[in-house]
Amino acid sequence: MSKKPMSWSETIKLNNRAFSIFFKRYPQMVLSRIISVVWNALTPYVGIRLSALVIDELAGSRDTGRLRFLVLLTLVSAAVIALMSALLNKWKEVQNSGDWWKVNHLFFEKLLDMDYVSRDESKTAELLSIIRQNQSGVGWGLHKVIKGYEELCSSVFTLVGGIALTVFLFVSRVPESAGAYTVLNNPLFIVLMIAVMLMITYVAPVLSNKADSYWALNVKFLNRSNRLYSFFGSLGYHREIATDVRMYRQDRICKNNNQENRENSFGSKGLMAKCGRGPMGLYNAASAAVSVIFTGVVYTFVCLKAWAGAFGLGAVSQYVASITKVSGGMSALISALGGMRNNAAFLVPVFEFLDIPNNMYQGSLSVEKRRDRKYEVEFRNVSFKYPGSENYALRNVNMKFEIGRRLAVVGMNGSGKTTFIKLLCRLYDPTEGEILLNGIDIRKYNYAEYMMIFSVVFQDFRLFALKLGENVACNTAYDREQVMDSLKKSGFSERLSELQDGVETYLYKDYDSNGVNISGGEAQKIAIARALYKDAPFIILDEPTAALDPIAEAEIYSKFNDIAGDKTAIYISHRLSSCKFCDMIVVFHDGAIIQQGTHDSLVADENGKYYELWHAQAQYYTE
Numbered sequence: 001m002s003k004k005p006m007s008w009s010e011t012i013k014l015n016n017r018a019f020s021i022f023f024k025r026y027p028q029m030v031l032s033r034i035i036s037v038v039w040n041a042l043t044p045y046v047g048i049r050l051s052a053l054v055i056d057e058l059a060g061s062r063d064t065g066r067l068r069f070l071v072l073l074t075l076v077s078a079a080v081i082a083l084m085s086a087l088l089n090k091w092k093e094v095q096n097s098g099d100w101w102k103v104n105h106l107f108f109e110k111l112l113d114m115d116y117v118s119r120d121e122s123k124t125a126e127l128l129s130i131i132r133q134n135q136s137g138v139g140w141g142l143h144k145v146i147k148g149y150e151e152l153c154s155s156v157f158t159l160v161g162g163i164a165l166t167v168f169l170f171v172s173r174v175p176e177s178a179g180a181y182t183v184l185n186n187p188l189f190i191v192l193m194i195a196v197m198l199m200i201t202y203v204a205p206v207l208s209n210k211a212d213s214y215w216a217l218n219v220k221f222l223n224r225s226n227r228l229y230s231f232f233g234s235l236g237y238h239r240e241i242a243t244d245v246r247m248y249r250q251d252r253i254c255k256n257n258n259q260e261n262r263e264n265s266f267g268s269k270g271l272m273a274k275c276g277r278g279p280m281g282l283y284n285a286a287s288a289a290v291s292v293i294f295t296g297v298v299y300t301f302v303c304l305k306a307w308a309g310a311f312g313l314g315a316v317s318q319y320v321a322s323i324t325k326v327s328g329g330m331s332a333l334i335s336a337l338g339g340m341r342n343n344a345a346f347l348v349p350v351f352e353f354l355d356i357p358n359n360m361y362q363g364s365l366s367v368e369k370r371r372d373r374k375y376e377v378e379f380r381n382v383s384f385k386y387p388g389s390e391n392y393a394l395r396n397v398n399m400k401f402e403i404g405r406r407l408a409v410v411g412m413n414g415s416g417k418t419t420f421i422k423l424l425c426r427l428y429d430p431t432e433g434e435i436l437l438n439g440i441d442i443r444k445y446n447y448a449e450y451m452m453i454f455s456v457v458f459q460d461f462r463l464f465a466l467k468l469g470e471n472v473a474c475n476t477a478y479d480r481e482q483v484m485d486s487l488k489k490s491g492f493s494e495r496l497s498e499l500q501d502g503v504e505t506y507l508y509k510d511y512d513s514n515g516v517n518i519s520g521g522e523a524q525k526i527a528i529a530r531a532l533y534k535d536a537p538f539i540i541l542d543e544p545t546a547a548l549d550p551i552a553e554a555e556i557y558s559k560f561n562d563i564a565g566d567k568t569a570i571y572i573s574h575r576l577s578s579c580k581f582c583d584m585i586v587v588f589h590d591g592a593i594i595q596q597g598t599h600d601s602l603v604a605d606e607n608g609k610y611y612e613l614w615h616a617q618a619q620y621y622t623e
């Protein structure tokens with residue numbers, strides 16, 4: 001439990017920052033909400049004032065002409081107010097449609113925009129998870145910000161309107177003929193009355209905010225509970241673990257964790273229930289009781305002044321109604337401020353996430369679009385440590401690619417093959433050394449343009465549950481012929497001819513019940529077609545064939561030799577047989593290149609790693 005609530009200056013800073021983000025992006029959404037609440041706060045006073053005038057007229061001179069005018073005015077004003085409220089409401093509804101999406105879009109954009117290094121860090125995942133869990137309950141965080149400002153404006157304008165209609169309650173004098181009641185005119189008495197009213201008005205919401213503050217004070221504990229609950233409580237939603245859950249009865253571990261979590265946090269014996277039975281409950285009860293006292297004091301004061309002759313019947317109804325509103329406005333103001341302070345604690349991780357810096361140097365050099373696809377890449381003394389890691393994943397890597405050739409990168413698991421590709425594609429920058437494209441450090445190029453020269457099929461590629469054509473083109477608009485051509489080259493033609501809707505067929509059944517399920521090998525062919533459709537000068541296969549047996553992998557790799565055409569192709573595999581046709585093979589071991597050459601030259605070196613690996617694996621393959 002954190003010791004202190006957030007300071008007011010920090011509360012205002014965080015809320016204002018969130019407000020201005022929304023206001024800049026969606027000004028109409030914000031304005032429609034604020035203007036609506038101000039309108040709704042002020043307009044009830046028109047009715048209150050007009051009814052007071054009608055009552056006074058009825059109890060006083062009873063002039064029928066004036067009465068008719070007042071009643072007509074009341075009706076017309078009520079109609080105009082209702083009409084305007086409806087119009088404002090409509091505007092608000094339109095501007096606020098999809099507001100949940102608008103908030104989540106901020107996170108979505110940030111995730112896509114951040115450096116891959118940051119995206120890959122566990123701290124990022126942790127922050128994201130905290131934010132999402134806070135949102136998923138009662139919407140703590142960004143979702144509550146505009147609501148907070150609405151409550152603030154509503155309460156302030158309720159107060160302003162109410163005070164304007166209540167001033168005369170305090171300044172109107174009891175006539176001297178009222179005897180002892182003239183004490184009500186004494187300024188000291190009036191100050192005392194106002195002080196009592198303000199005190200009660202202040203105390204009620206303070207007590208209720210105090211009760212609510214237990215949520216914010218326990219934010220750390222609740223963040224953790226929410227995270228646990230969202231993971232263990234929703235295991236069934238993840239299709240990719242559906243087999244493991246059944247095989248190992250993982251539901252048991254979830255059940256136990258859920259139960260423990262529920263008991264400790266949200267259950268009847270948990271922390272929040274304890275708070276509810278204890279201090280939270282007491283504060284809430286006291287707050288309700290104090291509000292009733294206020295009503296009693298107001299009625300007594302207004303009725304005494306009216307009894308003594310300070311004002312008429314109409315004014316009684318006006319003062320009672322508006323002073324009750326003043327009190328309500330005051331409570332709402334304090335409660336809005338308290339709510340904003342409580343929510344500010346949940347804004348901290350939001351801004352921590354949105355402020356994750358993009359530290360990767362972004363150059364501006366244009367990547368020359370060469371017709372001859374002559375791009376030369378060189379690794380010069382490159383070493384690399386993953387952020388937060390002590391060990392080198394790559395050490396002193398030196399190599400130059402020959403354009404249009406086939407390069408194979410082989411080595412045992414964990415030897416640095418994927419890291420090598422990630423550095424080549426600038427997902428990470430080297431810790432030491434440099435990578436050059438046509439003699440220039442790749443950091444100096446425009447990043448988006450640099451990425452355009454690579455097509456990589458990673459080990460853990462993912463296809464979307466969208467149309468086959470959309471998957472290949474990575475776009476909703478695509479060139480059908482080109483998609484079919486890419487699929488043909490990757491060896492998917494046979495399966496494609498069986499698909500009823502051709503390239504329009506949906507993969508998986510998430511969005512279309514006629515969608516098709518595909519095997520690991522078919523998915524891999526689609527992923528290769530996607531790489532071909534991009535038509536980049538470099539094509540890289542990073543063991544995307546883990547789902548296939550060695551023979552099938554070798555078939556795909558050897559076929560790929562033809563498909564790659566004039567492109568520079570890089571193959572990564574820990575299965576040596578798949579790569580033996582390559583022009584050059586580099587052998588990685590413990591993050592370093594320990595051998596390079598052709599298959600024949602490497603296999604001839606009986607003391608080399610390649611020889612050892614080749615013979616260890618040979619038993620699995622039949623020629």
Ligand code: ADP
Pocket residue numbers: 120386387389393411412413414415416417418419420
């Ligand atoms: P390979 O592709 O040859 O199987 P990798 O390039 O994936 O090997 O891994 C090389 C080394 O870097 C391994 O020791 C691995 O544990 C480590 N490593 C890989 N990814 C990360 C990461 N995101 N953070 C920290 N270490 C990593």
